[in-house]
Amino acid sequence: xxxxxxxxxxxxxxxxxxxxxxxxxxxxxxxxxxxxxxxxxxxxxxxxxxxxxxxxxxxxxxxxxxxxxxxxxxxxxxxxxxxxxxxxxxxxxxxxxxxxxxxxxxxxxxxxxxxxxxxxxxxxxxxxxxxxxxxxxxxxxxxxxxxxxxxxxxxxxxxxxxxxxxxxxxxxxxxxxxxxxxxxxxxxxxxxxxxxxxxxxxxxxxxxxxxxxxxxxxxxxxxxxxxxxxxxxxxxxxxxxxxxxxx
Amino acid sequence: xxxxxxxxxxxxxxxxxxxxxxxxxxxxxxxxxxxxxxxxxxxxxxxxxxxxxxxxxxxxxxxxxxxxxxxxxxxxxxxxxxxxxxxxxxxxxxxxxxxxxxxxxxxxxxxxxxxxxxxxxxxxxxxxxxxxxxxxxxxxxxxxxxxxxxxxxxxxxxxxxxxxxxxxxxxxxxxxxxxxxxxxxxxxxxxxxxxxxxxxxxxxxxxxxxxxxxxxxxxxxxxxxxxxxxxxxxxxxxxxxxxxxxxxxxxxxxxxxxxxxxxxxxxxxxxxxxxxxxxxxxxxxxxxxxxxxxxxxxxxxxxxxxxxxxxxxxxxxxxxxxxxx
Numbered sequence: 054x055x056x057x058x059x060x061x062x063x064x065x066x067x068x069x070x071x072x073x074x075x076x077x078x079x080x081x082x083x084x085x086x087x088x089x090x091x092x093x094x095x096x097x098x099x100x101x102x103x104x105x106x107x108x109x110x111x112x113x114x115x116x117x118x119x120x121x122x123x124x125x126x127x128x129x130x131x132x133x134x135x136x137x138x139x140x141x142x143x144x145x146x147x148x149x150x151x152x153x154x155x156x157x158x159x160x161x162x163x164x165x166x167x168x169x170x171x172x173x174x175x176x177x178x179x180x181x182x183x184x185x186x187x188x189x190x191x192x193x194x195x196x197x198x199x200x201x202x203x204x205x206x207x208x209x210x211x212x213x214x215x216x217x218x219x220x221x222x223x224x225x226x227x228x229x230x231x232x233x234x235x236x237x238x239x240x241x242x243x244x245x246x247x248x249x250x251x252x253x254x255x256x257x258x259x260x261x262x263x264x265x266x267x268x269x270x271x272x273x274x275x276x277x278x279x280x281x282x283x284x285x286x287x288x289x290x291x292x293x294x295x296x297x298x299x300x
Numbered sequence: 301x302x303x304x305x306x307x308x309x310x311x312x313x314x315x316x317x318x319x320x321x322x323x324x325x326x327x328x329x330x331x332x333x334x335x336x337x338x339x340x341x342x343x344x345x346x347x348x349x350x351x352x353x354x355x356x357x358x359x360x361x362x363x364x365x366x367x368x369x370x371x372x373x374x375x376x377x378x379x380x381x382x383x384x385x386x387x388x389x390x391x392x393x394x395x396x397x398x399x400x401x402x403x404x405x406x407x408x409x410x411x412x413x414x415x416x417x418x419x420x421x422x423x424x425x426x427x428x429x430x431x432x433x434x435x436x437x438x439x440x441x442x443x444x445x446x447x448x449x450x451x452x453x454x455x456x457x458x459x460x461x462x463x464x465x466x467x468x469x470x471x472x473x474x475x476x477x478x479x480x481x482x483x484x485x486x487x488x489x490x491x492x493x494x495x496x497x498x499x500x501x502x503x504x505x506x507x508x509x510x511x512x513x514x515x516x517x518x519x520x521x522x523x524x525x526x527x528x529x530x531x532x533x534x535x536x537x538x539x540x541x542x543x544x545x546x547x548x549x550x551x552x553x554x555x556x557x558x559x560x561x562x563x564x565x566x567x568x569x570x571x572x573x574x575x576x577x578x579x580x581x582x583x584x585x586x587x588x589x590x591x592x593x594x595x596x597x598x599x600x601x602x603x604x605x606x607x608x609x610x611x612x613x614x615x616x617x618x619x620x621x622x623x624x625x
């Protein structure tokens with residue numbers, strides 16, 4: 054069984070967002086980049102576990118980005134994975150990004166495609182569903198558990214007001230969230246091994262973006278906190294009712 | 301030509317966020333000088349569907365196949381595409397929630413439509429078709445222009461008001477021919493969380509952190525939640541220590557909430573936690589450490605011991621409810 058794991062590079066959670074060029078872009082100077090946590094902790098680690106159990110034969114990691122994303126994809130390889138693919142393009146349109154990945158995936162043919170439920174930069178959470186649509190594959194979103202046996206996946210997923218257990222024949226696209234696997238830390242052996250694993254650079258297919266970000270805006274500063282005495286909860290309730298109007 | 305909006309229901313009940321989506325879609329229909337058709341899948345009563353007229357839908361297309369009571373990406377996509385074709389729609393709207401996120405991107409792929417996920421505003425037509433959305437987990441907003449002829453929008457729940465007016469929608473049945481492949485994902489079992497307020501949809505949330513000291517103390521937090529009609533949540537260390545179930549974890553690697561009121565009890569307010577809650581309209585922080593970073597993101601703050609403050613707050617809420625019966 055061949056697994057493709059989609060990896061996105063995102064600014065570290067603690068990054069302070071600074072805008073530039075008249076608010077039309079985000080300043081990348083001094084920003085630390087990490088593997089999107091949902092891609093790493095859940096999708097990638099579960100793929101590695103499936104390989105360790107002898108269920109998966111190959112794990113390929115794919116990302117869309119220019120050469121500057123290579124340290125992050127190398128880090129992903131140090132956790133596990135047999136080879137990595139970087140589609141040499143810069144995109145923040147989901148259709149374009151999914152299109153590049155789908156074009157590559159269609160050539161190789163994967164049994165299982167895993168991605169995180171969303172990336173923490175653009176918070177769309179739509180690449181996985183788009184991939185399934187483009188590749189005419191089944192899709193299960195917001196998975197909290199994945200088991201695979203004899204070409205059949207049994208997946209727990211979050212649904213409106215509860216949890217559902219689904220069964221589906223491979224091939225399948227799954228978006229992963231908390232519960233699927235425990236986070237891992239790369240060890241020295243993994244880091245050394247990652248250096249020798251292939252990182253293929255692939256020219257993007259011709260796909261036009263269907264959206265464009267015109268500008269960014271930072272949220273207004275909080276209007277300042279009101280401190281309330283711990284002995285006067287009536288005052289808090291009153292403020293929540295008359296001022297905040299939330300109860 | 302009309303705007304179409306997907307209206308979901310859970311066991312026949314249409315939740316408030318869907319009325320928000322209908323009203324949002326109705327405003328876009330008005331702005332683009334067209335009408336609004338809602339699409340309802342699976343079992344639903346005529347009264348409920350006609351009732352969508354009160355939020356601005358002129359018409360409802362009902363695909364009555366009972367297999368659609370469960371979420372199936374392919375089948376939902378096919379039904380929406382059939383509705384879009386019938387109505388010659390150029391604008392298709394869903395919510396940015398589990399169902400919407402499972403079906404809308406697939407519809408967008410089939411129609412080669414640009415998509416905005418988590419829309420916070422009505423499109424601005426002056427510079428194209430520009431919609432505001434949150435990015436970097438609420439640390440910034442982006443104005444996204446959809447360039448394609450057909451547009452797909454996923455509206456963020458609890459971002460747009462739903463105000464009921466008069467009106468009745470005309471209900472029409474829509475026949476869609478599904479095949480076996482459209483239901484390739486088989487539902488084996490469903491565990492519905494009952495008797496609790498669902499966290500993702502909650503308007504009020506009471507959340508606990510390590511400052512609660514242990515799972516045995518959660519009773520007083522649940523008392524407050526019960527009194528308010530709020531959902532309960534927790535921080536990551538609490539979920540990781542198995543004091544509370546994983547689905548209650550909000551923050552960067554857990555769930556995201558956008559309630560009207562978020563009460564954080566004994567949570568320091570690490571940036572990873574804030575990323576999951578900073579869309580909340582009002583934040584109350586209760587912490588005995590006056591230096592807790594969460595106070596910087598809060599509207600109201602109380603420095604005090606949760607064990608003492610929580611019962612007092614619960615009593616104050618009870619008193620308030622008595623007075624406002």
